[in-house]
Amino acid sequence: MSADSRHSVSVAGVIVDDQGRALLIQRRDNGHWEVPGGVLERNEDIISGLRREVQEETGLEVTPIALTGVYKNMPRGIVALVFRCKVESDSLRESDESSGFRWVTADEVAELAHEAFAIRVQDALVTQSTVLIRAHDGTRLLG
Secondary structure (H helix, E strand, O other): OOHHHOOEEEEEEEEEOOOOOEEEEEEOOOOOEEOOEEEOOOOOOHHHHHHHHHHHHHOOEEEEEEEEEEEEEOOOOEEEEEEEEEEEEOOOOOOOOEEEEEEEOHHHHHHHOOHHHHHHHHHHHOOOOOOEEEEEOOOOEEO
16 A cells, blocks of 8 residues: 555544533644544554543543544545544643633634534534534535
């Protein structure tokens, strides 16, 4: 398999509070608002990687409730698995990767985040039994 045919797998947690809002982090590297998450390490399982990434970026311990979407960044070859999560221990704190936090509604996320990342929150906030599958270019949805 050539390096060009390989994909990277990332995980992200849409943490939902009792008011139906989702937690966004402001990324320290680029200032963008997104849900916490990141690339899985080769030797870790999906749920452990999700919990690790969320804890590193927010200080929170979470439990995934449901896989809500699979998203592919077509130019970069990154497949993201997005989970709706609930907080198990509340110790929200900034990190080397996050510089701020904001609880947002489905409408508010569209004003703060690029479409390709806002849709992940909007999909996770909708009660559904089907996992949504979408492609994007890093900013906008495709197709």
